[in-house]
Amino acid sequence: MSKGYASNGRVATLAIIVLLVFGGIGSRLVWLQDIARDRWVGNVEKARRELIPSFARRGDIFAANGSLLATSRSVIVLGVDPQSERPEDRKKWPELAELTGLPLAQLQILLTTKYRAVVKGPAKPGGLTIGFNAVPQADAASASSAPPPAAATAALAPGDPGDDESDAVLDDADSEGRRPIRWLKLCEGLPPSLYDRIVKLGVRGVYGQRVYRRAYPHNELAAHVIGYVDKDEKPAAGIEAYANFYLRGQNGWVESEKDGHQQELAQFRTREAPATDGYSVTLSIDTMVQDIVETELKAIAAKYQPQKATIIVSDPHTGFILALANYPTFNLNEYNKIPAAEQRNLRDAAVADMYEPGSVFKVVTVSGALNDHVVTPATQFDCNLEKAMVDGVLRRLPAENVGDHFGKSTSVADIIAASSNKGAAQIGILLGRQRLYDWARAFGFGQLTGFPFGGETPGALLRPAHWDGLTITRLPMGQSVDVTAIQIHQMMSVIANGGVLLRPQIIRQIRNASGDVVYRFGPAERRRVITEETAHVMAHLLYRVVNSEVGTGSKAAIPGFEVAGKTGTAQKVIDGHYAKHDHVTSFVGFLPATNPQVVISVIIDDPDAHTTGGLPTGGFVAAPSFKRVAEALISYLDIRRPVPDFARGTLALEGGRR
Amino acid sequence: MKTLPPRAFVNHLVMYSLATIVIGGGMGLGSVWMRHQISLTANTNRILETQIAEVRRHSEEIRTAVAEEQDITVLKRRNEEWHLGLVPQSQEQVQAVLVNPMARLAAKRNRDIFPAGVESVSFRVAWQH
Numbered sequence: 001m002s003k004g005y006a007s008n009g010r011v012a013t014l015a016i017i018v019l020l021v022f023g024g025i026g027s028r029l030v031w032l033q034d035i036a037r038d039r040w041v042g043n044v045e046k047a048r049r050e051l052i053p054s055f056a057r058r059g060d061i062f063a064a065n066g067s068l069l070a071t072s073r074s075v076i077v078l079g080v081d082p083q084s085e086r087p088e089d090r091k092k093w094p095e096l097a098e099l100t101g102l103p104l105a106q107l108q109i110l111l112t113t114k115y116r117a118v119v120k121g122p123a124k125p126g127g128l129t130i131g132f133n134a135v136p137q138a139d140a141a142s143a144s145s146a147p148p149p150a151a152a153t154a155a156l157a158p159g160d161p162g163d164d165e166s167d168a169v170l171d172d173a174d175s176e177g178r179r180p181i182r183w184l185k186l187c188e189g190l191p192p193s194l195y196d197r198i199v200k201l202g203v204r205g206v207y208g209q210r211v212y213r214r215a216y217p218h219n220e221l222a223a224h225v226i227g228y229v230d231k232d233e234k235p236a237a238g239i240e241a242y243a244n245f246y247l248r249g250q251n252g253w254v255e256s257e258k259d260g261h262q263q264e265l266a267q268f269r270t271r272e273a274p275a276t277d278g279y280s281v282t283l284s285i286d287t288m289v290q291d292i293v294e295t296e297l298k299a300i301a302a303k304y305q306p307q308k309a310t311i312i313v314s315d316p317h318t319g320f321i322l323a324l325a326n327y328p329t330f331n332l333n334e335y336n337k338i339p340a341a342e343q344r345n346l347r348d349a350a351v352a353d354m355y356e357p358g359s360v361f362k363v364v365t366v367s368g369a370l371n372d373h374v375v376t377p378a379t380q381f382d383c384n385l386e387k388a389m390v391d392g393v394l395r396r397l398p399a400e401n402v403g404d405h406f407g408k409s410t411s412v413a414d415i416i417a418a419s420s421n422k423g424a425a426q427i428g429i430l431l432g433r434q435r436l437y438d439w440a441r442a443f444g445f446g447q448l449t450g451f452p453f454g455g456e457t458p459g460a461l462l463r464p465a466h467w468d469g470l471t472i473t474r475l476p477m478g479q480s481v482d483v484t485a486i487q488i489h490q491m492m493s494v495i496a497n498g499g500v501l502l503r504p505q506i507i508r509q510i511r512n513a514s515g516d517v518v519y520r521f522g523p524a525e526r527r528r529v530i531t532e533e534t535a536h537v538m539a540h541l542l543y544r545v546v547n548s549e550v551g552t553g554s555k556a557a558i559p560g561f562e563v564a565g566k567t568g569t570a571q572k573v574i575d576g577h578y579a580k581h582d583h584v585t586s587f588v589g590f591l592p593a594t595n596p597q598v599v600i601s602v603i604i605d606d607p608d609a610h611t612t613g614g615l616p617t618g619g620f621v622a623a624p625s626f627k628r629v630a631e632a633l634i635s636y637l638d639i640r641r642p643v644p645d646f647a648r649g650t651l652a653l654e655g656g657r658r
Numbered sequence: 659m660k661t662l663p664p665r666a667f668v669n670h671l672v673m674y675s676l677a678t679i680v681i682g683g684g685m686g687l688g689s690v691w692m693r694h695q696i697s698l699t700a701n702t703n704r705i706l707e708t709q710i711a712e713v714r715r716h717s718e719e720i721r722t723a724v725a726e727e728q729d730i731t732v733l734k735r736r737n738e739e740w741h742l743g744l745v746p747q748s749q750e751q752v753q754a755v756l757v758n759p760m761a762r763l764a765a766k767r768n769r770d771i772f773p774a775g776v777e778s779v780s781f782r783v784a785w786q787h
Contacts, residue, residue: 067725067728068721068722068725071718071721071722071725072718073719073722074715074718074719210715215722217722217725217726217729218725218729218730218731219729219731221729221730221731264704265697265700266697266700266701266703267693267696267699267700267701269700287730291730558749560754631748631749632746634749635746635747635748635749640754641754641756
């Protein structure tokens with residue numbers, strides 16, 4: 001047998017080479033598997049692993065009668081990754097412009113704008129802000145066979161797609177201080193069929209994302225109550241903001257892997273936290289009642305063109321608000337299109353705006369005096385007096401309203417029915433500063449009612465120590481105090497509810513996604529203000545405001561339905577003086593007086609300029625509106641005429657079983 | 659001790675090797691098949707999830723559209739467009755019944771028992787302790 005051709009040296013060389021090769025491979029393996037392992041594993045993880053978010057659906061808002069007031073609708077937001085733009089796609093741009101409804105020139109800007117400049121924000125000292133001036137890609141435009149965009153050098157106009165910061169996804173700034181645009185919104189709200197056509201068009205980088213957008217099926221209805229959610233899903237006002245904790249839900253996620261085509265490999269899902277949809281909120285608002293109220297507000301606006309107007313309807317025994325509306329109002333689906341000059345329309349004037357109530361406040365004065373047994377309904381006052389003694393000093397009494405004349409012996413019942421300012425002032429003087437203040441506080445003035453949203457203001461009620469000499473004669477008739485519409489409404493609700501003050505409530509219940517009730521809200525009593533007997537006496541006195549010959553609220557009367565209420569006509573304070581031709585007129589009342597079912601407040605700010613055929617008073621301007629709303633509610637809420645108590649007579653017919 | 663002849667040993671070796679290959683291959687194939695099935699099931703689940711989400715979206719679209727059509731302003735417009743002539747109920751249409759219907763019906767039923775003119779009869783209820 002041959003000893004072979006290889007010498008020992010050759011074998012050794014070969015062995016060394018083999019060892020080196022193996023050594024090299026081994027070293028590389030050690031490098032890859034141990035020393036640089038974390039980096040490479042990180043790269044793999046980054047390339048393959050993905051965290052897929054699943055978005056929770058925001059809960060719905062329902063009215064008490066089951067109408068859907070706010071819901072979340074899934075829409076397709078079409079966008080583009082300008083970094084993926086290809087010259088060969090340019091011939092498809094006109095068709096894309098046609099499908100999206102965007103002007104071609106604008107579309108070209110969006111498709112070719114690959115960067116945004118980082119500019120110093122002039123209005124924000126000390127920080128860098130991202131400028132929204134587009135930086136079109138000059139080389140991309142020039143490389144195309146299509147003509148360069150006419151407005152390629154122009155910035156995106158405000159309001160254009162992609163102009164807003166939330167309409168774009170940007171990378172970190174590069175060395176030249178530019179931020180590459182990774183996604184730029186083209187349009188949203190595309191129907192699925194149209195989106196399919198755009199996908200088939202095959203323009204690289206153009207794709208859609210499904211997002212939830214808030215929809216308000218009833219547009220303007222109860223706008224100030226519902227509030228709205230901005231396009232970043234941030235609640236901005238109303239129930240949307242107040243009940244956001246219940247409505248928002250909890251987003252979820254899935255940890256998974258993706259392949260080279262960026263498609264998820266569902267079999268490699270490892271962990272999953274499902275999204276939890278938001279709870280739905282049922283309000284006490286009834287859409288029919290709300291519509292009745294808003295229709296009346298439109299009629300008021302058309303007839304008187306006031307600066308503002310508010311109508312509130314509630315159930316006196318529970319404190320639940322059935323309707324709350326303001327004029328002017330806004331469309332919830334177009335809140336972002338309101339001009340800057342009309343931004344005040346967004347304010348919930350019923351809780352956020354103050355005014356002097358005028359004669360409606362006499363309810364507080366007379367209720368307090370009756371409850372303290374300072375007067376009875378029959379107590380007489382001289383309403384011709386010019387001055388009265390207050391703490392040893394003669395003080396001028398307020399003038400009566402134009403055209404009002406009272407006798408030397410006017411009863412408390414007539415003082416409130418005919419709304420005598422001098423009479424109310426004398427009752428206030430009898431009560432005294434501290435008791436009058438205490439009664440105003442007890443009825444809820446100068447403090448928050450607890451209405452949960454809308455930026456409620458407590459109004460303004462000074463302590464007696466800060467009163468001037470005339471306040472004791474002016475406060476009883478509703479001057480020297482600033483109130484909100486909801487406070488005045490609550491005051492009348494105290495009378496209608498037998499003397500108990502309730503917190504105004506607007507949410508009835510919270511339901512989970514399965515429809516089960518999670519929480520149910522009930523009446524929330526704050527305190528007893530006056531005795532039940534005093535409340536009944538007051539209800540009778542307020543009934544006379546509407547139904548007696550001397551009453552100022554006769555235009556609110558509805559035959560057979562025992563309407564009770566109080567008119568208010570307050571001069572507005574303009575530049576520190578009471579204006580002669582600018583009033584806040586109101587009528588606040590309830591029905592039926594013996595068994596109140598609803599409390600209605602109508603407050604109209606400055607109807608003077610368009611009031612014809614009478615004076616701009618609560619009795620002439622607001623009372624007819626009260627009547628129209630009440631008549632509609634009688635039918636809708638099935639409010640029955642008061643009938644005699646005949647239960648005793650039927651006891652025997654039922655065999656004495658009760 | 660009896661030893662296997664070399665040929666038998668080779669035969670055994672071949673058989674065991676074949677068995678190992680078959681079993682190992684079978685397990686491998688089984689594993690691949692199982693992974694494939696897992697993949698198919700996962701993808702099916704994913705597609706079903708997508709379909710459920712799509713149905714849900716569609717349902718929400720319809721629900722919102724229905725709510726929009728039920729808006730009172732829209733209903734009023736439809737009333738005018740379709741000449742339905744529907745109007746809100748007014749008080750003139752309501753006939754208030756101010757007497758107790760139970761007493762009236764009882765009096766009518768008991769007309770033969772009680773003398774004319776007597777609409778209700780009451781009895782003193784005595785409680786026995």
